[in-house]
Amino acid sequence: MTKSLSDLSDAERARYEWQMWTPDVGELGQQKLKAASVLVSRLGGVGGTVAYYLAAAGIGKLVLAHAGNVKPSDLNRQLLMTTDWLGKPRIESAERRLQQLNPNVEIHTTGENLSEGNAAALVGEVDVVVDAAPLFDERFAMNRAAVGQEKPLVECAMYDLDAQLTTIIPGQTPCLSCIYPDDPPTWKREFPVFGAVSGMVAAMAAVEVIKLITGIGEPIAGKMLWVNLRTMDFRKLPIARRSDCPICAGVNDSACR
Amino acid sequence: MKVAIQFEAQLRQVAGTGNAEIDLPESSNLLAALEQFTSSASNELRDRLFTQEGTLQASVIVFVNDQPVPSQSANVHVLNAGDMILLLPPISGG
Ligand SMILES: [Zn+2]
Numbered sequence: 001m002t003k004s005l006s007d008l009s010d011a012e013r014a015r016y017e018w019q020m021w022t023p024d025v026g027e028l029g030q031q032k033l034k035a036a037s038v039l040v041s042r043l044g045g046v047g048g049t050v051a052y053y054l055a056a057a058g059i060g061k062l063v064l065a066h067a068g069n070v071k072p073s074d075l076n077r078q079l080l081m082t083t084d085w086l087g088k089p090r091i092e093s094a095e096r097r098l099q100q101l102n103p104n105v106e107i108h109t110t111g112e113n114l115s116e117g118n119a120a121a122l123v124g125e126v127d128v129v130v131d132a133a134p135l136f137d138e139r140f141a142m143n144r145a146a147v148g149q150e151k152p153l154v155e156c157a158m159y160d161l162d163a164q165l166t167t168i169i170p171g172q173t174p175c176l177s178c179i180y181p182d183d184p185p186t187w188k189r190e191f192p193v194f195g196a197v198s199g200m201v202a203a204m205a206a207v208e209v210i211k212l213i214t215g216i217g218e219p220i221a222g223k224m225l226w227v228n229l230r231t232m233d234f235r236k237l238p239i240a241r242r243s244d245c246p247i248c249a250g251v252n253d254s255a256c257r
Numbered sequence: 258m259k260v261a262i263q264f265e266a267q268l269r270q271v272a273g274t275g276n277a278e279i280d281l282p283e284s285s286n287l288l289a290a291l292e293q294f295t296s297s298a299s300n301e302l303r304d305r306l307f308t309q310e311g312t313l314q315a316s317v318i319v320f321v322n323d324q325p326v327p328s329q330s331a332n333v334h335v336l337n338a339g340d341m342i343l344l345l346p347p348i349s350g351g
């Protein structure tokens with residue numbers, strides 16, 4: 001983490017008491033969460049729910065990127081958007097909801113989606129990155145920036161009742177361009193989704209972030225979790241780096257934990 | 258010999274099934290297996306699995322018995338009876 005650890009207040013101890021009971025987290029783990037910063041790209045059904053759980057867990061700083069205004073069709077899954085905010089900026093609705101939940105969290109927002117133009121600056125603000133964008137060009141921009149700055153990147157995505165999750169540790173694991181060497185030609189931005197499905201993979205992504213920051217458990221690095229909620233099959237599959245990957249081939253595993 | 262194919266997400270929808278079995282000549286490779294399976298399938302399934310040049314789409318993640326097989330190795334990856342081919346299409350829903 002880039003920020004040094006600081007003591008918890010009594011109010012913080014009271015708020016986080018139940019998660020500090022996790023034996024290998026304790027007060028030190030909570031101090032690590034407080035000192036940490038996380039970027040979440042897009043606050044839809046997946047990213048919004050990741051941000052909600054990270055705010056609840058007491059992450060010190062959240063950097064949030066999401067363009068556009070709240071639409072009725074957002075509301076079946078995007079839990080940071082509210083009916084009274086229809087037609088108004090999504091990023092404002094998200095910030096308001098997160099601050100209502102936990103006013104201790106410092107929130108930086110941008111009303112733009114992630115792009116090649118802003119990715120490096122946004123990634124530069126944080127320790128860990130969460131990718132929940134619905135378009136591959138945004139995901140590739142974030143992957144390039146995260147690998148370039150050797151920041152861990154939690155990749156979470158869903159479609160219908162399927163979902164996938166992997167944590168990219170630059171220099172150690174495959175990056176997104178190793179997994180998808182070409183821009184997938186068939187992906188469309190509109191996809192079938194229940195909020196309970198996007199929320200399921202979001203909750204797991206938030207756990208990955210908490211593990212990365214506190215050092216507990218093992219992140220799903222070098223493997224992809226594929227979940228089929230129609231059958232309740234959960235499979236953990238190995239994935240491989242590409243020696244010719246244009247993004248991560250030259251990155252060796254020195255800086256990252 | 259018989260091998261199993263499992264489709265997920267959009268591929269399951271386009272294939273109309275999550276699971277299929279194909280009967281192949283001994284020592285068939287992965288590319289040939291998928292060519293044989295899709296020879297009687299919809300154009301949409303073929304387009305999602307193959308490029309215009311007839312190679313596998315690099316953005317479809319392919320596993321045989323839960324081990325990844327790079328798309329460019331599909332024509333040299335020899336299958337055995339009872340193998341399970343898993344095809345994961347690219348998904349990006351957020
Ligand atoms: Zn790579």
